[in-house]
Each structure stands twice: as C-alpha cells, then as structure tokens.
Amino acid sequence: MLAYFGPQGTFTEQAARGFASPQQELVPFETVPAALAATRRGETRSACVPVENSVEGAVPATMDALTEGEPLVAVAEAVLPVRFSVLVRPGGEPVRTVASHPHALAQVRHWLAEHLPEAKVVAATSTAAAARAVLNHEFDAAVSAPVAVRHYPLEVLATDVADVRDAKTRFLLLRPPGELPEPTGHDRTSVVCTAADRIGALSELLTELALRGINLTRIESRPTKGRLGEYRFYIDFDGHVAEPRVGDALAALHRHCPHTRFLGSYPKAEPGGAVAGNEEFVAAADWVDAVRRGQGA
C-alpha cells in the first residue's frame, strides 16, 4: 500500500500513481504528517508527499514531518508541472469564496485578482479538500488539480490557470530506512542538519561540499521550534551516499552537526546540474585502501 497526501484528486495523487506498481493500492490521508505516520507505523510500505514548488518554495508541513518522529528516507522523486482548474458547483451561483491549498492560492493570486476580485480567498488542507468543500457548499470555488473534476461532480469555470508558466512541484516517495536505491550516476542526496549557533557554522557545512566538488541543489532553513534563532538546514546535493566523496562529505557534516539526519539518496527526476568528475575521488579512495593494506605508497 502507498499512502499519499489526499484526498482523491490531489496533485500528490498524480505523483503517487507514477510511483505505484500496477497492483499497488493507493491510500489517501488528509495531511502530510498523517500519510508519513501511516508509513512509520508500517501500515503502508511508502508515502508520497510534496516537498517543494518552483514558485512558492518548500512545503513546511513536509519538512517538519521529516525531522520529527522516526526517520524516513526518500527512495524516489517526481517533478510534475502544475496548472490549476477552477471548479464550481453547477448552476452558475456567484463566487463569493474561493478555497485551495496555500501553495495553489499563491500561484493564482493575479488570476484571482483579475477574474474573481470580489471573492474571499480561504486556505484549505489540499486542492482536492477544497473541491470536496465546494461540493458540500462550504465554499463557492476551488483551485484544484485538473484531475479533481473526475472525482467531484463540479463544473470547470477555468482551466490552465497559473500566474507563472512552467511551475513545477517536486514530490518524494518515502520509506522507513532499509535498502538504498542503487546509484544511477544522476542521484540526489538529502540531509537535515541542526547547525551550532556560532560564527561560520553554516559556511563550514557548505565548504565540506564545495571542497569535494559536490553541487548543492537546495538549502532551506526551518526553526527548530526550540530557542529563537536556532535553525535546521535542509540540504540537497548531487550524488549518492555510495560514492566515496559523498560518503566523506556526509561524515564531515555529521562531525560538524551530530544531529544530522540522512533523508535519502535517490535518482533525480530531471537530469542536469553541475557535473564534477567522480573518478579522481574513487581513485584516491582506492589508493588510501591500498595504503591501509600495505600495498600502496
């Protein structure tokens, strides 16, 4: 079974369908933490959740849920284009309220100001929860994934709605720690580190990556929810933990931040990124191994 951030008809369901095997059952959960909790309890084999959007940035619920509770690791990622449909009840009632997930609302602000300027904008737990609420007469319109109209008998007021063309959302497939995906040569590694509150702490972490020719693909900070000014850093970079230099960099991050949590090494959904040769790092590690065995100098 595969848990996903639902209900039926979310963008996350579309991503989950891409991850699922044909016979695998998909189970919707109302929130990201609930989907992850089901996987932590072993009720589902994996969970699919959104992690970041090219326009609105990180999904805080996912970041927090990945650091709190038992560890989960990403084994795959998917990147989906995001275009919205605006759904209403059949009958042409005036639209006084419009609801959606905050990430969706942030991506259609200009469209709403132009086409529904009088409507009050309300946050919902997901785009599909907003569609369901429209059906239940709680709101008049929902900004939803185009597939939502297949699950909820609503009418399409507008399609292809997006302030920014080519917006994309990245999703992760998460499992309890176990066997890691094999390295493919175009992988990403994700970690979260709680940096010490002292001068240069973050720059030391980033330098460990730079020194090894490792390309940073994302860095986000979130408060630890403890002391004001204490942060966790979510760091994504190119490479797989099985590669000597990536393993080496992770060990260095752990030396700087004993509270480093490994969030996975998995194939990148889209090729690209700065590529630095791995060969010299492999050759150097082999040389050290030979020295240790007394067979090199």
Ligand SMILES: O=C(O)C(=O)Cc1ccccc1
């Ligand atoms: O609410 C959904 O449909 C989700 O899957 C989260 C989301 C919201 C907005 C853009 C992409 C994903």
